[in-house]
Amino acid sequence: MIIGLVIGSYFLPQESQSYLSIFKTWALPVIEISILTFVIFKVRRALKVHKSLKNSTPDFFSALKNTCAEILPKKLVMPFATEVAVFYYGLFNWKTKKIKDNEFTYHKESGAPALFGVFIMIIVIETIALHFLLAQWSLVAAWILTTLSVYTALQVFGFAKSLSKRPISIN
16 A cells, blocks of 8 residues: 555656545554554553463463464464564573473583584675675675575574573473
C-alpha cells in the first residue's frame, strides 16, 4: 500500500492526485494508528506471557518459544525465536550460569567451542579477502557481503555462547 502510494505520488500528475491527497490526510493516519495499537497490544501480551513463563521455565529460549507461540503465526515462531535468542545469548547474556546438581553441560568436553572459534576465524578472514576483491568490482556489493558475513559471524558466536547457557536438566 505504501509502495503504491509513493509510486502514485511520483508518476501521477499533480492535478490527478486528489484521491491520493485524501488518502494521505485521512486513511493513512488511521491505518498507522491501528497498526501501532495492534503492535503495542501484541507486545504487552507477549511480555505478560513471558513473565508468567519465565518463572516456570528457567531456559530463556524455551520461554521465548512459548511466548512467541502465543502471539505469532505458527510458521514464524521458530525463526523469530531463534533470531532473538542468538542475539540475546551473543550480545546480552554474559553472566556465567551456575550449574545445579541435576544439570550438566557438554560444551567443555566436546570440541564445539574450538570448532565454532575456528569457524568464526574463517568467516573473518574470508570476509576481509572477499571485501577487498569485490571492492574492485563494486563497492556496494562488497559492503553488502561484508554486512552479511558479520551477521553470520554474530549468529555463530551467539550459538556458541548458548551452549554453556542451556544445560541439560535431569528431573
